[in-house]
Amino acid sequence: MRKPIVAGNWKMFKTKDEAVQFVEALKAITPSSDKVDTVICASPILLDAVTETAKNSDIHIGAQNMHFEKEGAFTGETSPVLLQDFGVKYVILGHSERREYFYESDEFIAKKVQAAFDHQLTPIVCVGETLDEKEAGETTQKVEGQVQAALKPLTEDQVKQTIIAYEPIWAIGTGKTATAADANEVCGAIRAKIASLYSTEVADAIRIQYGGSVKPDNMEELMSQEHIDGALVGGASLQAESFGKLLEAA
Numbered sequence: 001m002r003k004p005i006v007a008g009n010w011k012m013f014k015t016k017d018e019a020v021q022f023v024e025a026l027k028a029i030t031p032s033s034d035k036v037d038t039v040i041c042a043s044p045i046l047l048d049a050v051t052e053t054a055k056n057s058d059i060h061i062g063a064q065n066m067h068f069e070k071e072g073a074f075t076g077e078t079s080p081v082l083l084q085d086f087g088v089k090y091v092i093l094g095h096s097e098r099r100e101y102f103y104e105s106d107e108f109i110a111k112k113v114q115a116a117f118d119h120q121l122t123p124i125v126c127v128g129e130t131l132d133e134k135e136a137g138e139t140t141q142k143v144e145g146q147v148q149a150a151l152k153p154l155t156e157d158q159v160k161q162t163i164i165a166y167e168p169i170w171a172i173g174t175g176k177t178a179t180a181a182d183a184n185e186v187c188g189a190i191r192a193k194i195a196s197l198y199s200t201e202v203a204d205a206i207r208i209q210y211g212g213s214v215k216p217d218n219m220e221e222l223m224s225q226e227h228i229d230g231a232l233v234g235g236a237s238l239q240a241e242s243f244g245k246l247l248e249a250a
């Protein structure tokens with residue numbers, strides 16, 4: 001039985017006061033971590049405030065990106081050492097916005113995935129197809145390739161601990177959601193690929209989220225699918241009340 005994991009991706013939203021107020025409000029309604037893993041992924045400049053506010057609660061804090069090097073001349077970047085130092089537990093890697101606007105390649109993302117494990121951070125690895133790729137029938141091939149490349153440097157035990165987020169790019173921030181059946185089919189194909197690369201034991205253990213316009217009114221149906229173990233949520237993670245409803249539905 002895989003424990004659901006619901007992660008909010010705040011992107012470049014929220015001031016410090018708004019972030020602290022959100023975490024305070026969420027603390028009162030977050031389900032116990034026996035039932036669901038709750039993660040909030042904030043901008044690096046908010047991490048100090050949100051990790052402090054979330055202390056001794058069932059809320060885990062994540063980052064939205066990081067560099068793979070421990071330190072160095074990389075202006076504007078955040079190292080895994082700093083994330084660890086701030087008490088961050090998760091890091092989103094390979095989000096489609098990073099792949100598209102910052103030209104992150106599969107190889108570059110794989111280095112970050114390895115660096116995450118080197119610093120006791122759990123990576124949430126995003127994969128997904130564009131609308132053109134979907135229409136050309138290339139979805140499975142695309143996401144399987146992304147999954148294989150991102151997991152390449154890892155041991156089997158690390159693969160089991162990785163979170164994969166299947167996020168069709170055409171569904172992110174658009175209000176269009178993949179049908180629960182379609183999302184489940186792609187998540188099932190990812191699991192089958194992992195079984196063929198590693199073992200059924202690894203494939204049964206790894207948690208796969210769906211992301212793309214998840215809202216309180218579609219969460220329950222998505223979560224009822226065999227291969228969907230949680231959600232990565234943008235827009236609906238910005239209000240504690242709506243995010244709380246997603247956690248409840250998980």
Ligand code: PEP
Pocket residue numbers: 009167171172173174175211212213214232233234235236
């Ligand atoms: C995301 O940014 O990962 C995402 C899924 O956004 P939204 O929920 O707004 O589509």
